[in-house]
Amino acid sequence: MTGRGAFIGCIADDFTGATDIASTLVRAGMKTVQSIGIPEVDDPMIADAEAIVVALKSRTVAPLDAVAQSLAALDFLRGAGCRQIVFKYCSTFDSTEHGNIGPVAEALAKALGQQVTIAAPSFPANGRTVYNGHLFVGHALLNESGMQNHPLTPMKDANLVRVLQAQSKGTVGLIDLPTVLKGAEHVRAAIEKAQAEGATLLIVDAISEADLKVIGQACHDHVLITGGSGIALGLPDNFRTHNELSGADAAVLPVVEGKDVVLAGSGSLRTNLQVARWIEAERPAYRIDVMKLAVGEPVVEEAIAFFDAHTDQTVLIYATSPADELRQVQAAIGAQKAGEMVEHALGLIARSLRDRRVRRFVVAGGETSGAVVQSLDVKGLRIGAPIAPGVPATVSTGSVPLALALKSGNFGEADFFEKALLALSGDQS
Numbered sequence: 001m002t003g004r005g006a007f008i009g010c011i012a013d014d015f016t017g018a019t020d021i022a023s024t025l026v027r028a029g030m031k032t033v034q035s036i037g038i039p040e041v042d043d044p045m046i047a048d049a050e051a052i053v054v055a056l057k058s059r060t061v062a063p064l065d066a067v068a069q070s071l072a073a074l075d076f077l078r079g080a081g082c083r084q085i086v087f088k089y090c091s092t093f094d095s096t097e098h099g100n101i102g103p104v105a106e107a108l109a110k111a112l113g114q115q116v117t118i119a120a121p122s123f124p125a126n127g128r129t130v131y132n133g134h135l136f137v138g139h140a141l142l143n144e145s146g147m148q149n150h151p152l153t154p155m156k157d158a159n160l161v162r163v164l165q166a167q168s169k170g171t172v173g174l175i176d177l178p179t180v181l182k183g184a185e186h187v188r189a190a191i192e193k194a195q196a197e198g199a200t201l202l203i204v205d206a207i208s209e210a211d212l213k214v215i216g217q218a219c220h221d222h223v224l225i226t227g228g229s230g231i232a233l234g235l236p237d238n239f240r241t242h243n244e245l246s247g248a249d250a251a252v253l254p255v256v257e258g259k260d261v262v263l264a265g266s267g268s269l270r271t272n273l274q275v276a277r278w279i280e281a282e283r284p285a286y287r288i289d290v291m292k293l294a295v296g297e298p299v300v301e302e303a304i305a306f307f308d309a310h311t312d313q314t315v316l317i318y319a320t321s322p323a324d325e326l327r328q329v330q331a332a333i334g335a336q337k338a339g340e341m342v343e344h345a346l347g348l349i350a351r352s353l354r355d356r357r358v359r360r361f362v363v364a365g366g367e368t369s370g371a372v373v374q375s376l377d378v379k380g381l382r383i384g385a386p387i388a389p390g391v392p393a394t395v396s397t398g399s400v401p402l403a404l405a406l407k408s409g410n411f412g413e414a415d416f417f418e419k420a421l422l423a424l425s426g427d428q429s
């Protein structure tokens, strides 16, 4: 325990967004812990972190609730010694007419006593760029990218100055690309000028990672920065010049000894492929029969007995089924009920296996991962190197560390399970 506190604290408005910015910080050389909700203060892995990312679920809740959650996260991060706070939202600026980007940014700025705050959602690696204050997704304007039809946060205007202004009490301005291209000193001067003219929030153009690094450099002394994951690219350098960061070692996780298992609850095409590959290789696999589960047969016990019968091999336990079979089950018992039953069963199985010394879990499915993590009482994750794009290896915080690979359904190649098991075993090759 260094006792020096973390350098950067992030408040992310959803879970996968938190993993995204945490992975970006690790790539930029900072030892990073992602917590699920507000972390436990005395956790040694938290105390040892150089960046802490608090994952909230505040993107689409009422603005007042989002503000309250974010201020609570801020309190924790300041208590943990963070010198710079990043409010992280989606690089497609997912928000409603009333928030929550504007209200949360303003509340954080007020709490930190900062008069002007940048908003830089650009994430060029994922095709999200901002030019003249307009957000592009690939070649399309935001409001023509499909995001205009999003069920919860329809984005019907690509002009972010206008979008943010509608959600904010203060005045929203723009730092344009020609200024960014001139370098950090010019960006700083433009921010000061905008502030003198009364602006409180500033959309900043960026179309490349180099632009984001310039912005990071320009804002090195801003206690609050807001943006997408891309903004994290330029921040660690500000600390590197003054402090020793972990650098390349940031992605190296503690080795976790114990047994391993693969749990699949995703019905996606990709996960079907990964399950098929496992079975073709004649590796042991237990299929959860959802119809049996629905009539109260002891499916969970059977799955555990299957695990116990294969102590010398890694076992896959899966509910994953091809789309037509899935539809039949859903028609018979209802999609939501079936989903909840499968998630509950996989959660119970995960917990029983942990009691059998399983310490490494590969989990397929976004909701499934949430259910498993909750059932295992995981509160935080040290983020390691990517196993597949968007899926880092992780090790949980807490007294019994678990190695976890949590993937959304459609992520990873056909051999993802094998690759993930290898990565979680500490083999970084």
Ligand code: ADP
Residues within 6 Å of the ligand: 265, 266, 267, 268, 290, 319, 320, 321, 326, 329, 330, 338, 339, 340, 341, 342, 343, 364, 365, 366, 367, 368, 369, 407, 408, 409, 410
């Ligand atoms: P993805 O990331 O692919 O969307 P999720 O885990 O988020 O995967 O969602 C898959 C949902 O489908 C979960 O609620 C899971 O419990 C449910 N599910 C998985 N297998 C079956 C099945 N055979 N029948 C019905 N529901 C299932």
